[in-house]
Amino acid sequence: MICSAFPKPRISIPNDRVSRSSTTAILNPRLKFNKAPLITKKCYLKRPEVIVVETRMVTTVTDGATVMLTSGASGRINALLSLRALRSVLRLISAFFLILLLPFRGRKRCAVVGASPESPEKGGGREEKAVATTGKVVRVPAAMVPMKSAAAVVDKDVAARRALAIKRVEEDNGGGDTARDYSLFVTSRSDTIFTQSWTPIMVQVRGLVVLLHGLNEHSGRYDAFAKKLNANGFKVYGMDWIGHGGSDGLHAYVHSLDDAVSDMKSFLSKVLTDNPGLPCFCFGHSTGGAIILKSLLDPKVKQRVAGIVLTSPAIGVQPSHPIFAVLAPVFSFLFPRFQLRAANKRGIAVSRDPEALVAKYSDPLVFTGAIRVRTGYEILRITAYLQQNLSRLTVPFLVLHGSDDSVTDPEATMKLYKEASSSDKNIVLYEGLLHDLLFEREKEEIMENVVSWLKSRV
Numbered sequence: 001m002i003c004s005a006f007p008k009p010r011i012s013i014p015n016d017r018v019s020r021s022s023t024t025a026i027l028n029p030r031l032k033f034n035k036a037p038l039i040t041k042k043c044y045l046k047r048p049e050v051i052v053v054e055t056r057m058v059t060t061v062t063d064g065a066t067v068m069l070t071s072g073a074s075g076r077i078n079a080l081l082s083l084r085a086l087r088s089v090l091r092l093i094s095a096f097f098l099i100l101l102l103p104f105r106g107r108k109r110c111a112v113v114g115a116s117p118e119s120p121e122k123g124g125g126r127e128e129k130a131v132a133t134t135g136k137v138v139r140v141p142a143a144m145v146p147m148k149s150a151a152a153v154v155d156k157d158v159a160a161r162r163a164l165a166i167k168r169v170e171e172d173n174g175g176g177d178t179a180r181d182y183s184l185f186v187t188s189r190s191d192t193i194f195t196q197s198w199t200p201i202m203v204q205v206r207g208l209v210v211l212l213h214g215l216n217e218h219s220g221r222y223d224a225f226a227k228k229l230n231a232n233g234f235k236v237y238g239m240d241w242i243g244h245g246g247s248d249g250l251h252a253y254v255h256s257l258d259d260a261v262s263d264m265k266s267f268l269s270k271v272l273t274d275n276p277g278l279p280c281f282c283f284g285h286s287t288g289g290a291i292i293l294k295s296l297l298d299p300k301v302k303q304r305v306a307g308i309v310l311t312s313p314a315i316g317v318q319p320s321h322p323i324f325a326v327l328a329p330v331f332s333f334l335f336p337r338f339q340l341r342a343a344n345k346r347g348i349a350v351s352r353d354p355e356a357l358v359a360k361y362s363d364p365l366v367f368t369g370a371i372r373v374r375t376g377y378e379i380l381r382i383t384a385y386l387q388q389n390l391s392r393l394t395v396p397f398l399v400l401h402g403s404d405d406s407v408t409d410p411e412a413t414m415k416l417y418k419e420a421s422s423s424d425k426n427i428v429l430y431e432g433l434l435h436d437l438l439f440e441r442e443k444e445e446i447m448e449n450v451v452s453w454l455k456s457r458v
Contacts, residue, residue: 154250161365162194165246168220169196177202178230180223182246185270187263194246195219195267198226198236206233207279207306207458210268213238214286215314215379216252216367218245221360222285225438225447232451233458235275239267241291243375245365252367253337257291257378264295272304279306279458283450286408286435289313290382297392307396307424307457309450311437312405315386316412317379328377336374348406349434356439383412390416396424398453400446402433426453 169182182196196219199205209229213219219238226236241260243249254260272280282305284292289310296302319328331338351357361368397420401413410429417427428449430437437446 157251158246158248161251162246164364165194165196165218165220165240172223178227185267187259187266189259191242191248191259191263193242193248193263193267194240196238198223198230198238200230200233200235203231203233205235205275205278207235207281207454208271208275209234209236209454210264210271210280210282211236211238212241212264212282212284212288212292213244214288214312215375216244217360218365220245220365221363222438228447228451229454232455234281234454235278237267237271239264241288244367250337250372252369252375253372254375254378255336257287257294257382260291261294264291265298265301268295268301268304280304281306281454281457282308283310284308284313285311285438287314287379287382290315290379290386293386293393294382296395297389302395305395307398307454309453310397310399310413311446312401312408312435313399313413313416314379314383314408315390315416316409317383317407318409319376319380328373328380332374332377336372338373339370340373340376350407350436351434351439353439353441356436360436360439387412387415390419391421393420394422396422396457398426398428398450400428400430400437400449402430402435402437402440404432405435407435424457 166182169180173180177200179199179201180196181199182194184192184194186192209226211219211222211226213221218240222238226238229236240247241254241263243251243253268280268282282292282296284290290313292308292310293313293315296305296308331340349357350360360366393416399413399416401408401410403410413427414429417425430440430442430446433440433442437443440446
């Protein structure tokens, strides 16, 4: 029952609810309600003027205020806002999140204290196992048991990838028309980035090309393309961006593509410092192209670059299902390193050359697992940013895309060509070609188009 006080009205006007009920006016100021059949609670007022009794409501008009007593819908609203109801809602929300986390639960680990110092796994067989079970068994919480940390596992994987990348550079530096070398530089975040270079030996260097690979691959895959540029007088530098190739980080995990953009700017500055007076161009494939585009939106960077070449740039990408674009911000925060297989587009080829596909997916430095949640979200973020800032691009560029590319959108590339403010811009769409243009059967023709464009601007 709820009581609400209102200022004393001069005229009493019944509402619809009261008018539909039968009422009785009692003018006796000392009347008691002991025997009233329809009233379950007694009300005593010292100086009442009018008391109205009805089947659902009791209204008392006094000198100071009007009091309304009701047990209708307002009581149910009050119950919904009660502390008990709020606790129920909180329990329901907690249960919902527990159900979501159920697939990621871990098993409790226990250590056995008092067992034989030699493990049965070392070849002790049944005898050692029997000795181990004769001692007193004490279960120790998992937090007290030494275990390999996730960082140690990542560091071991990085060391293996880096050793393989260095080995390939050293094995390929045995002669010929190209001198291949590698170097490491440390970023402002204390991450170590693997880079390599291809320098022409028989041809005079006339320009520089800074190369950035795509998602899940590494700069070493573009060895043939780099040597083609060497033969035409261009020295090539390649960088494995964070989480890829021989660089630090969990394989194919990118916490923020802004870190890759920052590393690209630092690497470009280092290349220009080491090679003063030479025109510098940038080449980027897929997500590498998106990183280069965002880097060159910085006025301090674009004035140092003579032009860029992009193949299948990640300006527009579509998730396998629209719901992933909605859930990506939440899941990238809760489970950033989780590999979401459902987000991968199944059955999508990146090249029509079977040999190129075998070479790519058998390469240990190429990540072939499902995309990590945070990495996918970062790609969606950078593509959204680029599409809103395409008109800010003013450097000369050549962009190439296959019409049947299902990884990045050729229409977004066309949008780049139309909206960019560059006075020197060129686009080539290859009918029927897929995502990895430099690994298609027509790769020689595509390389020639890139080299011709670069040579005409040196």
